Amino acid sequence: xxxxxxxxxxxxxxxxxxxxxxxxxxxxxxxxxxxxxxxxxxxxxxxxxxxxxxxxxxxxxxxxxxxxxxxxxxxxxxxxxxxxxxxxxxxxxxxxxxxxxxxxxxxxxxxxxxxxxxxxxxxxxxxxxxxxxxxxxxxxxxxxxxxxxxxxxxxxxxxxxxxxxxxxxxxxxxxxxxxxxxxxxxxxxxxxxxxxxxxxxxxxxxxxxxxxxxxxxxxxxxxxxxxxxxxxxxxxxxxxxxxxxxxxxxxxxxxxxxxxxxxxxxxxxxxxxxxxxxxxxxxxxxxxxxxxxxxxxxxxxxxxxxxxxxxxxxxxxxxxxxxxxxx
Ligand code: PMV
Numbered sequence: 001x002x003x004x005x006x007x008x009x010x011x012x013x014x015x016x017x018x019x020x021x022x023x024x025x026x027x028x029x030x031x032x033x034x035x036x037x038x039x040x041x042x043x044x045x046x047x048x049x050x051x052x053x054x055x056x057x058x059x060x061x062x063x064x065x066x067x068x069x070x071x072x073x074x075x076x077x078x079x080x081x082x083x084x085x086x087x088x089x090x091x092x093x094x095x096x097x098x099x100x101x102x103x104x105x106x107x108x109x110x111x112x113x114x115x116x117x118x119x120x121x122x123x124x125x126x127x128x129x130x131x132x133x134x135x136x137x138x139x140x141x142x143x144x145x146x147x148x149x150x151x152x153x154x155x156x157x158x159x160x161x162x163x164x165x166x167x168x169x170x171x172x173x174x175x176x177x178x179x180x181x182x183x184x185x186x187x188x189x190x191x192x193x194x195x196x197x198x199x200x201x202x203x204x205x206x207x208x209x210x211x212x213x214x215x216x217x218x219x220x221x222x223x224x225x226x227x228x229x230x231x232x233x234x235x236x237x238x239x240x241x242x243x244x245x246x247x248x249x250x251x252x253x254x255x256x257x258x259x260x261x262x263x264x265x266x267x268x269x270x271x272x273x274x275x276x277x278x279x280x281x282x283x284x285x286x287x288x289x290x291x292x293x294x295x296x297x298x299x300x301x302x303x304x305x306x307x308x309x310x311x312x313x314x315x316x317x318x319x320x321x322x323x324x325x326x327x
Contacts, residue, residue: 112139262311266290
């Protein structure tokens with residue numbers, strides 16, 4: 001195989017019905033389905049260049065050699081691609097995020113979606129969207145949801161090999177104008193990785209079974225809310241899913257606390273804004289950054305209120321976009 005180069009760009013996604021618990025850790029198979037928004041402007045751009053002169057993969061992040069643990073993860077993912085392609089040649093990978101890495105802003109989702117698209121192309125694989133989603137999932141579960149665009153459902157799947165655990169779009173970006181505002185409270189890397197947090201919660205939280213059970217109900221209701229374009233209902237499910245996920249994690253032993261004080265203040269703010277009649281609902285992932293689902297009409301007032309909260313260092317206003325693609 002000769003030198004080949006492919007570049008892909010993938011958007012981040014934020015789940016409204018959260019994924020937090022695996023039925024298979026090696027394959028990143030979820031214990032329940034989830035629902036997310038594929039969002040611009042948070043994105044990763046990744047270039048994969050196969051090179052017969054390389055003795056091992058070379059991974060660059062933001063122009064410098066990546067740290068060993070990230071490089072190992074990327075190389076492990078390329079091994080999967082090589083296995084599928086029947087190839088042995090190593091690659092040079094250059095990746096860049098336009099937002100803080102590993103801080104709970106979904107960088108692993110956009111990162112592995114971009115790597116799946118660029119890597120499969122560089123290794124001459126021809127994969128459709130569902131197979132790309134299954135491949136991206138192997139890098140990071142939530143990356144399965146950054147392959148399609150718009151509003152996305154990632155199925156739990158039933159098969160042990162996980163080939164039916166893929167993500168698909170249930171609404172295109174132009175079908176419904178939803179907005180999401182991400183607040184940055186702390187741009188540093190998160191304190192605990194999401195796999196470790198999920199496994200600790202699964203093994204020790206007395207609320208884990210209830211969390212997974214409630215997610216099944218939330219997902220079915222959220223899909224119905226999307227079909228009905230019912231923002232009130234979708235918002236209510238969004239906030240309760242996030243709070244239930246963090247509740248289950250807080251009940252783990254030892255307790256897992258992703259939030260800082262500013263995250264809690266943001267939750268209070270969202271509830272106050274709602275009491276004043278604005279359409280705003282809180283969500284938060286495996287980090288301290290608050291995110292607010294809102295209507296386009298209320299977006300600017302909500303962004304303004306969030307940016308005035310002490311401790312918020314940046315806000316990113318997001319809207320729906322199409323999925324990962326080659327550039
Ligand atoms: O893709 P992972 O393994 O980093 O999972 C992250 C999952 C959450 O962000 C915490 C929730 C979600 O559904 O995105």
